[in-house]
Structures are given as structure tokens and as C-alpha cells.
Amino acid sequence: MINVLFSAPHERWEAYAPHLRAAFDAASLNVHLAPDLPPDQVDYVIYAPRGDLDDFTPYTRCKAVLSLWAGVEQIVGNDTLTMPLTRMVDxxxxxxxxxxxxxxxxxxxxxxxxxxxxxxxxxxxxxxxxxxxxxxxxxxxxxxxxxxxxxxxxxxxxxxxxxxxxxxxxxxxxxxxxxxxxxxxxxxxxxxxxxxxxxxxxxxxxxxxxxxxxxxxxxxxxxxxxxxxxxxxxxxxxxxxxxxxxxxxxxxxxxxxxxxxxxxxxxxxTPHIAAETRAGTASQVIAENIRRCEAGQSLLHLVDRQTGY
Structure with missing residues (x-):
């Protein structure tokens, strides 16, 4: 079982949960997805700003943080984020x-x-x-x-x-x-x-x-x-x-x-509407990255901490 924490504003959970579960099933991934999990049991974090997660220190077994946003400026400078970070290319x-x-x-x-x-x-x-x-x-x-x-x-x-x-x-x-x-x-x-x-x-x-x-x-x-x-x-x-x-x-x-x-x-x-992450296609990107990581392959869209993207 792969434990995946969904850390994003609460209103996004209902929009994303069914798409993510469908994408995990399609990728043949046995995933327990939840918006609240004990930190020491989390394998992956799906992340969007303005959620509740600021301190990544307790997530000792987390393999990667997978951002739902193309821009990662609100997280890339977090000193507690020591695991790999990916950005959304959807x-x-x-x-x-x-x-x-x-x-x-x-x-x-x-x-x-x-x-x-x-x-x-x-x-x-x-x-x-x-x-x-x-x-x-x-x-x-x-x-x-x-x-x-x-x-x-x-x-x-x-x-x-x-x-x-x-x-x-x-x-x-x-x-x-x-x-x-x-x-x-x-x-x-x-x-x-x-x-x-x-x-x-x-x-x-x-x-x-x-x-x-x-x-x-x-x-x-x-x-x-x-x-x-x-x-x-x-x-x-x-x-x-x-x-x-x-x-x-x-x-x-x-x-x-x-x-x-x-x-x-x-x-x-215009009110920041040019490019919104689409739950359906973004969920497929998330599932593919978890599949790759579990198979020992390199993560897609890995963020370079030096350049910030």
C-alpha cells in the first residue's frame, strides 16, 4: 500500500479525489489517498499552496512532494523540504x-x-x-x-x-x-x-x-x-x-x-484564469510520477532548487 497525502485547500479535495483515484487505478497503483495521514506513514505528498502543511520535517519516509501548480515559488524556499519536489506540467x-x-x-x-x-x-x-x-x-x-x-x-x-x-x-x-x-x-x-x-x-x-x-x-x-x-x-x-x-x-x-x-x-x-490546473489531466501526471518513482525511474518535472523552477 502506498500512502499519499493530499495537502491542498479543503475545497480542492472533492474536485481532485475521484480523478486521482481513477488515475491510480489506471496506473495499477495500490494507493491509500487521504487529506489527513500520520506524517511518518506518508510516502508522497500532493501539494498546493494555502493548505495546512508548512513543516515537512515529520515526513521522514516521504519520497517526493508533487506540486499541483506549475509555479513552485511558494514552496521551493522552504528549508524543511528536503525531499524531491516536482512541479505540474499538465x-x-x-x-x-x-x-x-x-x-x-x-x-x-x-x-x-x-x-x-x-x-x-x-x-x-x-x-x-x-x-x-x-x-x-x-x-x-x-x-x-x-x-x-x-x-x-x-x-x-x-x-x-x-x-x-x-x-x-x-x-x-x-x-x-x-x-x-x-x-x-x-x-x-x-x-x-x-x-x-x-x-x-x-x-x-x-x-x-x-x-x-x-x-x-x-x-x-x-x-x-x-x-x-x-x-x-x-x-x-x-x-x-x-x-x-x-x-x-x-x-x-x-x-x-x-x-x-x-x-x-x-x-x-482578468482574475488569474489564464491557466488553471485541470483535475483530470493533472491527476494522470501525478499518478505517472508515483508509478515512475515506485519503479525506480527518475521523476518527471523535477524542480532545480538553485534556479527555483
Whole structure:
């Protein structure tokens, strides 16, 4: 019997339990799954932030902590977490992100806000360029960033990518440090942020880097709130250097009611909905990792504690 602790906010238990049990059965795993188990009997922890688990010290026989979130910034720095940690790379989450980002890129590209939000009854003919004439830059070329970049490239956009370390992607212009961020942003009519939240990525978009974007550039951030300096973004919008920003993630969530993002005419706020982990597909990822570990194989999506993702 494999004892698996489900440590997540209570409301997630009912959503995940049937999917996890089905996935364990399909993987031929004999699992006792529960939201409460004696720590010294736990073999694996399925984890999401804002649950009850902060101290991993008593979990002396735990083989791995399996995160339900793609981002692990809320747990990776926990000093009591000495066992392997995996992050969620979920095909359902990836497809949700791709669809959300693609929708907003097309909204910007086709200038849909301009066409839809009208009150003057004017027949204003505006023909957008073709996708091949629109430069889109994806900041972050992990699983999510790469999926987004490849989809947009498939539609016909002129897509480039930037990552902190060098990556070679067939048929796509890529940039990396040192100096690559400036080169990438200088061509970003639409910039998409899909970086992890680490000390090295905080304020990737700041007063200096925002100034590198073409005048009238637009920003889409479904990655992490800390990737953008809020004050610098507001100043760039007010100066009309940046035309618009669509933000799905924020430093504090829910976004406080008095935050200036709510009232700014050139900011679209969405409530962290770009990519939600899907219980069905995520449960299959969890079951496969437990199956692999029990078979003596390496874990998938293992987090590098040094980089934070």
C-alpha cells in the first residue's frame, strides 16, 4: 500500500479525489489517498499552496512532494523540504494557457477593442496587418512559453523568444542573456510574459526595459505578477509609450480594490484564469510520477532548487 497525502485547500479535495483515484487505478497503483495521514506513514505528498502543511520535517519516509501548480515559488524556499519536489506540467493547463494567450494576441492584433467599444456610430474602416507583419515576443521558453510560441507561429505571426539561458528552436529567432532581453524587446509589438517567479526574473519589465519596446507596444502577462514593476508600467502607459496591458496575475491576489490597475483605461484585468490546473489531466501526471518513482525511474518535472523552477 502506498500512502499519499493530499495537502491542498479543503475545497480542492472533492474536485481532485475521484480523478486521482481513477488515475491510480489506471496506473495499477495500490494507493491509500487521504487529506489527513500520520506524517511518518506518508510516502508522497500532493501539494498546493494555502493548505495546512508548512513543516515537512515529520515526513521522514516521504519520497517526493508533487506540486499541483506549475509555479513552485511558494514552496521551493522552504528549508524543511528536503525531499524531491516536482512541479505540474499538465497538458490541460498548457492548452488552457495557449488558448487564453492566443485569444488576447488576436484581440490586440485585430484591434478588437477599437472596433467593439464604439459609441459614435462612425463607419471607421481599419484594416489590420497580416499576422506575418506583427512581431510577437514570448519571454520565457519553458513548456508553456514554447507551446504558446509555436501556436502563434503556426497562425503566421513573426514570433521570437527570449530566455535567460540559450535555447535553439527550429524556425524561431531566440535571444538570451547577456544583452538578449534588450534585443528581444526592441521588436516586441506584443510582449508575452511566461517566466517563473524567481529573484532573477523579478521586475523583468521595469522602467528601463519597457523603454526598449516600440512605441505603442502591448503587454500580456499570464505568468507571474512580480515579473512587472507596477509603477513603471503605469508610467509607461500614462506616457503612451505602452498602449495597453492585459494582466492575469498580480503581486497580491485577489487584486486589491484600490489598486490603480482597476481604473486605468489601458489595462485589462482578468482574475488569474489564464491557466488553471485541470483535475483530470493533472491527476494522470501525478499518478505517472508515483508509478515512475515506485519503479525506480527518475521523476518527471523535477524542480532545480538553485534556479527555483
Amino acid at each position: 497538458p490541460g493547463l498548457t492548452r488552457g494557457m495557449v488558448e487564453w494567450v492566443t485569444g488576447h494576441v488576436l484581440r490586440y492584433h485585430l484591434d478588437m477593442d477599437r472596433d467593439i467599444i464604439r459609441t459614435d456610430a462612425q463607419w471607421d474602416v481599419h484594416v489590420p496587418p497580416l499576422a506575418a507583419e506583427r512581431s510577437v515576443v514570448v519571454l520565457g521558453l519553458g513548456a508553456l512559453g514554447l507551446a504558446v510560441a509555436e501556436t502563434l507561429k503556426g497562425i503566421g505571426f513573426d514570433v521570437s523568444g527570449w530566455s535567460r539561458t540559450a535555447k535553439s528552436i527550429p524556425g524561431m529567432r531566440t535571444f538570451h542573456e547577456p544583452g538578449g532581453l534588450t534585443a528581444a524587446l526592441s521588436r516586441a509589438e506584443i510582449a508575452i510574459l511566461l517566466l517563473p517567479d524567481t529573484p532573477a526574473t523579478e521586475n523583468t519589465l521595469n522602467a528601463h526595459t519597457l523603454a526598449q519596446m516600440p512605441k505603442g507596444g502591448r503587454i500580456i502577462n499570464p505568468g507571474r505578477g512580480a515579473l512587472i514593476d507596477d509603477d513603471a508600467l503605469l508610467e509607461a502607459l500614462d506616457a503612451r509609450h505602452i498602449a495597453h496591458a492585459t494582466l492575469d496575475v498580480f503581486r497580491v491576489e485577489p487584486l486589491p480594490a484600490d489598486h490603480p490597475f482597476w481604473s486605468h483605461p489601458n489595462i485589462t484585468v
